Amino acid sequence: MGGWRTHDGQHSDRQPIKRSKEEKQRLLQRLKDDLAATKPTVALSLRQALAKRIADLEAELLSER
Numbered sequence: 001m002g003g004w005r006t007h008d009g010q011h012s013d014r015q016p017i018k019r020s021k022e023e024k025q026r027l028l029q030r031l032k033d034d035l036a037a038t039k040p041t042v043a044l045s046l047r048q049a050l051a052k053r054i055a056d057l058e059a060e061l062l063s064e065r
Contacts, residue, residue, distance in 0.1 A: 021064060028057045 019027065035050045 021061065024057055024061055028054065028061065031057070
């Protein structure tokens, strides 16, 4: 049953997705928009997870300069 989730030539789920700087910037903007659009009823842990991902992406983009 090993490898049943992957397709021919696809990397393992454990491999990080390599994104270009432009893709990272688009993802960062989308995450910021999603966070701004969250309603107060959304779980605090979900908002914190979004905020952490945003901070991680911002730090990653700063380190690429």
